[in-house]
Amino acid sequence: MLLGLGSLLVGALSPSCPPTCQCYDTSKLSLTTNAIRTLQPGLFTGSCSLQDLSLSRNRIEALPPGIFHPLRQLQALDLSQNALAELPDGLLAPLVALRVLKLSDNLLARVPPGAFRALGQLTELHLDGNRLEELPSGIFSGLASGLGGLRRLHLQHNALGSLAPDIFTGLLNLTVLSLEGNSLATVPAILFAGTPGLLRLSLARNQLETLPQELFANLSVLETLALSHNAMGHLPAGVFQGLLVRVGLSDNPWLCDCRLSYLLNWLQSFAEPLIHGQAFCAGPAALQGQSLLEVSRGQLQCPGAHGVPPEEGWDTDAPGQCTYSSPEGAVSVACNATSCQRLSLRLPPPGQQRGSAPAAYRGAWVLRSRCGTLQVSVLVTAQSGNETTSPAVPTVP
Numbered sequence: 303m304l305l306g307l308g309s310l311l312v313g314a315l316s317p318s319c320p321p322t323c324q325c326y327d328t329s330k331l332s333l334t335t336n337a338i339r340t341l342q343p344g345l346f347t348g349s350c351s352l353q354d355l356s357l358s359r360n361r362i363e364a365l366p367p368g369i370f371h372p373l374r375q376l377q378a379l380d381l382s383q384n385a386l387a388e389l390p391d392g393l394l395a396p397l398v399a400l401r402v403l404k405l406s407d408n409l410l411a412r413v414p415p416g417a418f419r420a421l422g423q424l425t426e427l428h429l430d431g432n433r434l435e436e437l438p439s440g441i442f443s444g445l446a447s448g449l450g451g452l453r454r455l456h457l458q459h460n461a462l463g464s465l466a467p468d469i470f471t472g473l474l475n476l477t478v479l480s481l482e483g484n485s486l487a488t489v490p491a492i493l494f495a496g497t498p499g500l501l502r503l504s505l506a507r508n509q510l511e512t513l514p515q516e517l518f519a520n521l522s523v524l525e526t527l528a529l530s531h532n533a534m535g536h537l538p539a540g541v542f543q544g545l546l547v548r549v550g551l552s553d554n555p556w557l558c559d560c561r562l563s564y565l566l567n568w569l570q571s572f573a574e575p576l577i578h579g580q581a582f583c584a585g586p587a588a589l590q591g592q593s594l595l596e597v598s599r600g601q602l603q604c605p606g607a608h609g610v611p612p613e614e615g616w617d618t619d620a621p622g623q624c625t626y627s628s629p630e631g632a633v634s635v636a637c638n639a640t641s642c643q644r645l646s647l648r649l650p651p652p653g654q655q656r657g658s659a660p661a662a663y664r665g666a667w668v669l670r671s672r673c674g675t676l677q678v679s680v681l682v683t684a685q686s687g688n689e690t691t692s693p694a695v696p697t698v699p
Contacts, residue, residue: 329353334380337361346372356380358404363387371396382406382428389413395420406456407431415441418449426454430480434460443472452476458504459483471496482528483507495520504528506550515541526577530554535584539564548572551581551594558583558597560604566597604634633667633678647680 331352338360346352350372362384370376376397386408394400400421406428415438418424427449434457442449452473458480467490470476476497482504491514494500498520506528515538518524528550535557541564542549551569556562569575576595583589589597635645647665666679 330355332356333360335359339363341366341369343369345369349373350375352376354378357384359383361385365390365393367393370394373397375399377423378402380404381408382431384408386410389417391416394418397421399423402426404428405432409433411435413438413441415439418442421449422451424449424452427452428454428456430456430458430460432460434462436462437465437469439466439469442470448472450474454478456480457484461485463487465489465493467492468496470494473497475499477501480504481508485509487511489513489517491516493517497521499523501525505532507531509533511535513537513541515539517541518545519543521545526550528577530579530581536561537565542568546572548577549575550577550579552576552579554581555584556581556594557585558589558592558594558602559586560602562594562597563599563602566594566599566602569594633665633669633680635669635676635678637676645678 328351331349331354334356335358338357339362341357341362343366346369352373353375355373355376355378358380359382362381363386365381365386367390370379370393374396377399379397379400379402382404383406386405387410389405389410391414394403394417397403398420401423403418403421403424403426408431410429410432411434413429413434418427418441437457442452442455450472453475455470455473455476455478459482462481462484463486465481465486470479470493473496477499479497479500479502483506486505486508487510489505489510494503494517500521501523503521503524503526507530510529510532511534513529513534518527518541522544524545524547526549527545527547530550530552532554534551534554549569558566581594583592583594583597586603589601633645633647635642664679664681666677669676669678
C-alpha cells in the first residue's frame, strides 16, 4: 500500500500535465486519518514542489532519517496526533522553508538540542500534548539564525518541571506563548526578558505558589495573562506594574490578608480585569468564598497583627520578605534576608503555664511561610520599677 502511495505521489507531482488530463494543485498533500504506521524511505522522492503536508491523526511511531530530504520548499508540516517517541537528529534540517510545524499530541519525551536549528523561517511551533520534562538550553535560539521569526510557541500540557532562565532568549517576535498544564513550581525572574512582543501568555494549571516581582517587567504590550489553577496565595507588590492586561486568577487559594492589598488595588482599578471567571478568597474564614473584586481594603488583616499596619518602608510583599506565623496564629513575625520586625505574640491567660511564675512566660514555635520555616523562642519576665521586657527578637535561619 505504501509503495503504491509513493508511486501515486510521484506521478501526481510530475512537472507537466498532458493536454488531455486535468491537473490538480500539487503543492498540498493530506494523508490524515489513514492509520499509517510507517513511512517508507524515499516516499517523497520527486515531491520537491510540495509546500503543505499533513500526516496527522495516524499511528506513525518513527520517521526514517532523510524522509524529508526532497521537501526543501515545504512550508507547513503537520505530524500531530501520532505516536512519535523521538525526533532523529537532523530529521528537520532539510526543511529550510518551513513556517508551520505541528508536533502536538505525540509521545515525545525529549527533543534534540539542534532539532530546530535550520528552521530560520519558522513562525509557528506546536509541541503541546507531549511528555517533555525539560527543554535543552538554546533549543529555540540555535547557533546560527535561530528562531527569531517565531510568533507562536505552544508548550502546554507537557511535564516541564523547570525552565532555564534564557530558554526564550532571542524570540523577539513571539506574540503567543502557552506553558499551561505543566509542573512548574517556580519560574526564573528573567524568563520573559527576551520576549518583549508577547500579547498572550498562559501559566495556568501549574504548581506556582507565587511569582518573581520583576517577571513581567519587559512585557509592556501584554494583553492577556492566564494564572488560573495554580497554588497562589499571594503575589508580590508591583508584579503587574505598567501592565494593562486582562488576567485569569481563578482556582487559586488566595489568602485575603494584608499581603494581598496590592493585587486587590490593581484588580479593582480595571473595569473588566478578570478572564476565565471570578477569583475567590480561600481564607481567612470570615472572607472565604468572597470575590476578590468585592473585598475592601479595610477587611484585609494579617494573622496575629490585630490590624496594626506595617511599619513605614517595610513591604511584606517584596521579594525575600515574608510573614511567618504559627498554625493557630498566636505568633507571627515579618522577616527579610537580614532582619525581622513586627513580632506579634498572643499570650495565654495567667495561670495556664505550668512550672512558671505568674508573671513569666516561655514558649517556642516553628513558624511557616512561603519562604520556609523559622524557629522562634520567647521568654517574658516581670521587671520592677519602670523597666519593661520585650520578647526575644528571632534570628533568620
